[in-house]
Amino acid sequence: MSEVTSLIADIREQILFLQELGVEALDVRLAEQSGDQRIKIEKAERVAAPVSSFEKALPPVPLEFPKRAAEAPKRGGSRISAMPSLKTRTPTMAAKSENMPKPTVVTLAEESILLNVAPTLAATADTIESIHAEIGDCTRCKLSKLGRTQVVHTTGNFQTDLMFVGEAPGADEDLHGFPFVGRAGRLLTDIITAMGFEREQVCIGNINRCRPPENRKPEPNETAACRPFLLREIAVIRPRVIVVLGATAAHNLLQISTPISKLRGNFQDYFGVKVMPTFHPAYLLRDPHKKKDVWEDMKKVRDYLVAK
C-alpha cells in the first residue's frame, strides 16, 4: 500500500510541475485500453489554491529525519527537536559562553590523511555558543565598517541533519539579525516545507555574517576571514546534508569554481557530508522558471535524508 501511496505522491509532484510549466493537458497511451487517454489538468484547481508551487507539493505530514545508523556523539536532545526561539537565541549566547571550554583549531583533513581513509569531519571541542562568542562584535574584515547593523549568525536547530548555507545577509537579515528572513527567506521556508520538513528542524547560515554594501558579492579576503567560523559550526553540527544556495556559497564551501548551473543537482562531498548545490532563492525570485530545477535538487536531498 505504501508503494501505491508513494507512486501517487510522485505522480502528483510531476503534475504539479507540469502545471508550473503551464501544461494543461497530456496525451498518454495506456496498454490495457485502445486509443489515447487525455488527462486534463484542471485550471480551476490551480486558481483555487493560491500557494506557491513548493507548498502545493507538500506531503500530508511533516517528515522526520530517520535515526542515523552510527550516530555522532549527541550534544543533548533530539536532532529534530525544536530549535531555540529565534527571538531568544542571541542575547543569552555570549553570557552562556563565558564558561565554555576554549575552542580548538579544527584540522579537518590531517587525521584522515594520516590514516589513509576518506576525510571526515574531525571532532571538535567547539560549541555553537563558543564560536559565536569568539566572533563577538567582529571587525576581522572590512564589512564591519561598511554599514552593517549587526553580525548575523547561523541559526536554527543545531542538532539537525539538514543545513542550508547562503552567501551573506541582505537588508532584512541585517535589520533583524537572522539569516533568510526577507522575500528570499520566505521562499526558502516554502522550499523546506515542500520537502516535508519544518524550518525549525533545520539550521541556516551564510558564508559571510555581515551585509556587504549594496548587496554586492563578498570579496575573497572577506570570505576568507569569515568562512572558518562556518566550517567550525559545521564540525559541531555534523549535518548529513548541506544545501549550498547559489554560486558564492558553493564555491566557498567546496573551494571550487565550477559554474552553479553545472554543479547543481549533483551531490558533492565536504569531509563526508553530502553537499547539494542549488540556485539561491533570490535568483528564483528573478527567474521563477528555475524553481523546477531547485525542486528536483531538493527531492534528491529529501530522498537521501528519509532513506533508511
Ligand code: SF4
Ligand atoms: S563578515 Fe565575518 S569576518 Fe567580516 S566582520 Fe562580519 S563576522 Fe567578521
